[in-house]
Amino acid sequence: MSKLALYGGPKIRSQYFPGYNTIGNEEMDSVQKVMKSGKLSAFIGGWHPQHFGGEKVQEFERSWSEVFSIKYSVSVNSASSALIIALGAIGIEPGDEVIVTPYSMCISATAPLFYGAIPVFADLDSETFILSYEEIEKKITRRTKAIIIVDIFGQPYEVDRINKLAKDKGLYIIEDASQAPMAKYKNNYAGTFGDLGIFSFNYHKHIHTGEGGMIVTRSKELEERCQYIRNHAEAVIEGSGHENLVNMLGYNMRMGEIEAAIGLEQMKKIDDLISKRLENVQYFEDEIKKFDFVNIYHKNTDITHVYYKHAFRYREDKIGVHRNKFVEALKAELMPFELREEEGISISAGYVKPLYLLPLFQQKIAIGSKGYPFNQAKSEPNYKLGSCPIVEEAHFKSLICHEFIVPSMKKEDIDDVVNAFEKVYDNREALNE
Numbered sequence: 557m558s559k560l561a562l563y564g565g566p567k568i569r570s571q572y573f574p575g576y577n578t579i580g581n582e583e584m585d586s587v588q589k590v591m592k593s594g595k596l597s598a599f600i601g602g603w604h605p606q607h608f609g610g611e612k613v614q615e616f617e618r619s620w621s622e623v624f625s626i627k628y629s630v631s632v633n634s635a636s637s638a639l640i641i642a643l644g645a646i647g648i649e650p651g652d653e654v655i656v657t658p659y660s661m662c663i664s665a666t667a668p669l670f671y672g673a674i675p676v677f678a679d680l681d682s683e684t685f686i687l688s689y690e691e692i693e694k695k696i697t698r699r700t701k702a703i704i705i706v707d708i709f710g711q712p713y714e715v716d717r718i719n720k721l722a723k724d725k726g727l728y729i730i731e732d733a734s735q736a737p738m739a740k741y742k743n744n745y746a747g748t749f750g751d752l753g754i755f756s757f758n759y760h761k762h763i764h765t766g767e768g769g770m771i772v773t774r775s776k777e778l779e780e781r782c783q784y785i786r787n788h789a790e791a792v793i794e795g796s797g798h799e800n801l802v803n804m805l806g807y808n809m810r811m812g813e814i815e816a817a818i819g820l821e822q823m824k825k826i827d828d829l830i831s832k833r834l835e836n837v838q839y840f841e842d843e844i845k846k847f848d849f850v851n852i853y854h855k856n857t858d859i860t861h862v863y864y865k866h867a868f869r870y871r872e873d874k875i876g877v878h879r880n881k882f883v884e885a886l887k888a889e890l891m892p893f894e895l896r897e898e899e900g901i902s903i904s905a906g907y908v909k910p911l912y913l914l915p916l917f918q919q920k921i922a923i924g925s926k927g928y929p930f931n932q933a934k935s936e937p938n939y940k941l942g943s944c945p946i947v948e949e950a951h952f953k954s955l956i957c958h959e960f961i962v963p964s965m966k967k968e969d970i971d972d973v974v975n976a977f978e979k980v981y982d983n984r985e986a987l988n989e
């Protein structure tokens with residue numbers, strides 16, 4: 557039994573894992589055409605046919621709508637922008653409450669603050685790490701306006717029950733499907749289940765354009781409002797004849813022609829990229845299930861998961877080693893991905909710290925220095941440690957997530973990861989010395 561790399565022994569894997577790069581000649585050719593045309597963006601920030609952007613931007617939006625079988629798509633420069641725009645579009649007011657998840661990229665919870673609205677954290681379903689019906693229900697008040705629900709790690713939320721709850725209570729649903737493009741619930745695509753859905757095309761996502769995002773909706777009214785907010789609503793509204801001025805203070809959150817050209821090519825690859833991920837997950841899970849300290853988590857029924865990350869629960873009681881120590885030892889045995897060396901080894905104890913623990917929420921300082929908008933809340937928002945026990949248990953004790961299932965991973969590469977689990981398990985006594 558060889559010595560743990562953590563204590564100076566040889567690593568299981570000393571070469572980088574194969575880098576995944578989804579950009580190929582197709583994207584390069586397409587970008588070159590845009591470059592040759594000289595038209596890198598065709599947006600005009602006023603009431604004008606070009607208020608809606610250039611040729612590639614509009615083509616990307618049409619293709620997205622077609623693939624996702626949804627009426628309208630509005631491209632933007634990031635999913636973060638998409639969330640802010642979506643909240644503006646539903647007519648959010650200062651002091652309104654928005655139910656959010658503590659376990660996501662930070663903007664999924666901070667977006668309401670940009671409109672002076674109050675993020676109210678609800679706890680997660682302990683198996684899927686998505687906002688649970690029961691926890692959402694507990695947080696609804698007369699001031700609740702919307703729920704931002706995140707299809708975390710690539711799995712759609714419990715659509716039927718939660719949509720019915722939102723409908724009964726008159727709440728908007730904004731679905732953050734940044735991690736779940738092409739994931740399905742009963743044969744429909746994630747992102748299309750709320751009043752508005754959003755996607756991300758940043759460098760880390762399933763498909764990317766460097767930076768970029770998309771908003772989808774079935775509502776003509778919401779689509780128009782998103783388009784206005786994306787591109788200087790205040791200068792557009794008069795000419796357009798649109799009379800509702802609420803939140804028609806716009807931004808420049810437009811996508812360029814180059815990103816749209818890349819996006820159009822990336823879309824053609826997404827099915828293959830996802831099938832490869834699913835194959836890798838299957839292989840990894842089949843190998844790893846021999847370890848009783850690994851609990852592959854439950855998936856909702858009627859869904860297709862697309863595994864932005866692969867997450868599972870670690871059972872300290874079965875192995876007798878603290879999770880953080882285990883992950884530390886595991887990391888020492890493995891290597892980063894090529895091209896992403898600086899990101900470190902792609903496995904972590906927990907995901908992101910529960911978002912209400914960020915200094916912004918702890919000190920209630922977001923806009924200006926006097927506590928706005930938290931001081932607009934009807935009742936003091938609870939951002940205390942202990943307020944969402946399920947996410948805290950997962951994050952601080954039992955969740956492990958990793959990306960050793962990305963499309964570039966081959967079976968031999970996954971074998972190395974599994975061998976590292978085995979080696980650390982066999983040496984578990986050494987970890988407690």
Ligand SMILES: *Cc1c(COP(=O)(O)O)cnc(C)c1O
Pocket residue numbers: 633634635636637660661663664706732734735755756757758768769
């Ligand atoms: C990546 C991500 C975002 C933000 O995406 P950007 O395009 O980088 O702004 C938002 N929500 C979730 C769940 C994400 O994973």
